[in-house]
Amino acid sequence: MEKVLSVKNLTKKFKRVAVNNISFDVERGNVYGLLGPNGSGKSTTFGMLLSTINPTEGEWYWFGQKGTDPDTLKKIGAIIEQPNFYPYLSAETNLKIVAEIKGTPYVRIDEVLKTVGLFERKKDVFRTFSLGMKQRLAIASAMLNNPEVLILDEPTNGLDPEGIIQIREIISNIAKQGITIIIASHLLDEIEKICSHVIVLKEGNSIYCGRVDEMTNNHGYFELKAENNSQLLSILEESQWFSSVTLEGDFIKAQIREDVSLSASALNQKLTEKGIFLSHLTKKKQSLETQFLELVKNTNNHA
Structure with a gap:
């Protein structure tokens, strides 16, 4: 299976060690969960892999190329922070602005809105959206450039049960398109339902890396x-x-x-x-x- 990401001995020290010598591979077409409680190093790991945080030690390879250059970023869609859209503009207009920044044709806008179930609401202004709808629009914006890899940091944070189920279904549908997905979450239930593989982090250390079904492969x-x-x-x-x-x-x-x-x-x-x-x-x-x-x-x- 082709590796889209290979992480080797990645470490980040602030005043304390946030990520400690972690290594893992991500194979194309799978859904990976980065699982751990808040403060375990998930967001710091994503920051390094997207080159917004400089590592203390270690290296990583996207699609066989060392590090993360601008061409690599074009193949990745990511939601790392809260959705940042203009509140008084429509969903469609907000995505047009994102498309301009990414150099993506407008024709993709309707496609991604349909993917996240917001096509019927594309003329509605962002501030009228529920938290779940805002999160779905963020996923749509990350999908605009037709990425090979989608990175989602706590995609269901703060959502009600209905919103969680909707996000889960959207992620499953995106995965069926062959897109590799990496999700950071502190919710075990979310990882178990969505992911094929899991990397478990505890206080910056990787304590398990492998298939979800192998982790639960006990006689019961x-x-x-x-x-x-x-x-x-x-x-x-x-x-x-x-x-x-x-x-x-x-x-x-x-x-x-x-x-x-x-x-x-x-x-x-x-x-x-x-x-x-x-x-x-x-x-x-x-x-x-x-x-x-x-x-x-x-x-x-x-x-």
Whole structure:
């Protein structure tokens, strides 16, 4: 797979170390998440990659070329800060101004407005837009120059649930066009739903880089309930199938061991043979959130 971005040992020190020796690759056509809490180095990383912040050490390559020159920037669409449009001008007029700056033909304006679902509102002035619509117009402006890569810094920040879903759908539709997308977010749920790959940052350090589905590629756990939960609990604890068995409220959570392959129907059959009849049985996978918390906990233990 072709790399559109390769980051090698990137470091930025202010009064403290904001980004500490991070390395990762971004392959064409995927959606990457830069995940971490506020202050973990996401915006600083983007600043360096777009040449608005000078690195202390390290280097990066866009499309095989070292650094970020003006020609490279023409291939990248980015929203790093809050949308900055003229409040008393229409969406269309605002995009015409952006098109003039970028040297992009006006014909792209209707296309990008349709992409973000604002074509019907193109004559409306910017100040009448909701926060979600303003964010969608910002994405439209970043798409004007038909970029190969789209960079979005916290694209759903401050939005209500409906606005978050709209942005998520727009990002998915843009990704289907083959555009590589890099999203910075502190929201695990957002990364899990949108991204194919994730780079996890903690206090400027990269603690995981890889596919989202590999990060959540655990055997999962069963959630069970029976009329006699205490008997069920002791049978599960005696079995060799689970690494841990805990009672959580009315349900028992049984974590499947790494070396065990066990379906819900097979477990139900084994328990029935022992005289246990379940009123509830579901097999679940750990969420990205659980994986993330374990990852952070492990790095704390090693620190």
